[in-house]
Every structure is written in C-alpha cells, then in structure tokens.
Amino acid sequence: MHKLIVLYPHPADPEAFASYYEGTHLPLAAKLPGMLAWRYTLDVHAAAGDSPYFAIFEADFPDARTLGAALESPEGQAVSADVPNYAPPGTIVLDYEVKGG
Template sequence: MHKLLVLYPHPEDPAAFQAHYEGVHLPLAAKLPGMLDHRYSLNVHAEPESPYFAVFEADFPDAATMAAALASPEGEAVQADVPNYATGAVVLDYPVVSR
C-alpha cells in the first residue's frame, strides 16, 4: 500500500481554511481515482507545539495507482484548488509504503 501525506502549516484564517477545505477541497479529493481510503485532522495538537494545522492521508494500492491519480484531471483539480485556502507552504510526503 502507498500513502500520500499532506501537511498544512497554520493558515492566516483557520475558519476560512476549514470552510473551504471541508466544503470544496475534500469533495474534490474524494474523487481521486483508485484511492482506497482517506482521512484528515484539523487543529493538530502536539507537544511541543506542532508546526502544522492540518494533515491529510490517502491510501492507494500501489505507486502506479497513486501516480495516475495525481496526474489525472481529478488530481489536477485537487492540486489547483490548494492556493484557494492554504496560505502557507504545503508539505507533501509520498510514497509511504506499507505491507
């Protein structure tokens, strides 16, 4: 299995981030072809203080499926939407391989 991990630093306006993320971005992400499952967390808390506000994880069966999903029209729409709500740099970490 391959996992896409997206980390979001603290936004300038957390309420606006959450409204757009949950209302627009997550429905776009849910359409990624071949994705097995996904989950997210907002207001991430960690000790010491976390540099991140939100985290998104998506599971794919293999690297080829994940790459195809990210290159698909749906994947391009997801990537194009990021500047509409994320005011900081976005950290992508992939692939994470588990068996």
C-alpha cells in the same frame, strides 16, 4: 500500499481554511481515482510544545503507480489547481510506500 500525506501549517484565518477545505477541497480530493481510503484532521497536537501543523490529510493507494495516475487524472489536476485557493505557504506534500508489520 502507498500513502500520500499533506501537512498544512497554521493558516492566517483558521475558520476560512476549515470552511473551504471541508466544503470545497475535500469533495474534490474524494474523487481521486484508485484511492482506497482517505482521512484528515484539523486538530493536530505535538508531543511537546505547539504543533507546526494545523491540518493533516492522508490518502491510501494500492501502489505508487496508482497514486501517480490519480494525480495525473482530470480529478487530480482539479485537486492540484484548487490548492492555491486555500493552502497556506509552507504546505508539504509527501508520498511513500508503507512497510511494516
């Protein structure tokens, strides 16, 4: 399995971020071809102190090739093009192969 994670720092206007993210961006992301599952939270806490992140998005793909094809697809291009409309500076996108028991 391959995972895509997006870490969003605290936005200037949390309510506007949440409204746009849930109403516009997530419906676009949900259309990524080959995606097995996705989840997100707007309620991130740190083990100690304040969390540097406001929101986290996770998506599961069967493998890196499927993720790459999804990001290059028209749906993936629409998702990427939408990011500047809401994402705060410092947003981090990670992907990795999942290993473990």
